[in-house]
Amino acid sequence: MEYRRFPLSCECGGGPKQISGIGFSVNREIVIHWRCARCHKRVCTVRPLLEAWSECFGGRPLLTADTPDDRRFLHSIGVKFADE
Numbered sequence: 001m002e003y004r005r006f007p008l009s010c011e012c013g014g015g016p017k018q019i020s021g022i023g024f025s026v027n028r029e030i031v032i033h034w035r036c037a038r039c040h041k042r043v044c045t046v047r048p049l050l051e052a053w054s055e056c057f058g059g060r061p062l063l064t065a066d067t068p069d070d071r072r073f074l075h076s077i078g079v080k081f082a083d084e
């Protein structure tokens with residue numbers, strides 16, 4: 001599966017050594033708990049889902065929904081399509 005890696009960066013400039021948990025907040029934010037490879041600090045990264053998407057793909061996300069279920073799901077998390 002093709003995907004873009006979500007950029008994670010500690011305040012020391014280090015990247016993740018280990019991801020210890022990924023989930024979503026009730027406010028539709030993605031929450032990633034990880035440990036920095038450089039300073040070994042535990043870091044919690046929280047981003048609104050669309051902002052995280054934009055960080056991966058740069059700019060406004062362009063999406064295609066293959067099925068009505070895909071479209072309903074994407075609508076439910078706040079995604080808008082170019083034809084809307």
Ligand SMILES: [Zn+2]
Pocket residue numbers: 010011012013014036037038039040041
């Ligand atoms: Zn660090």
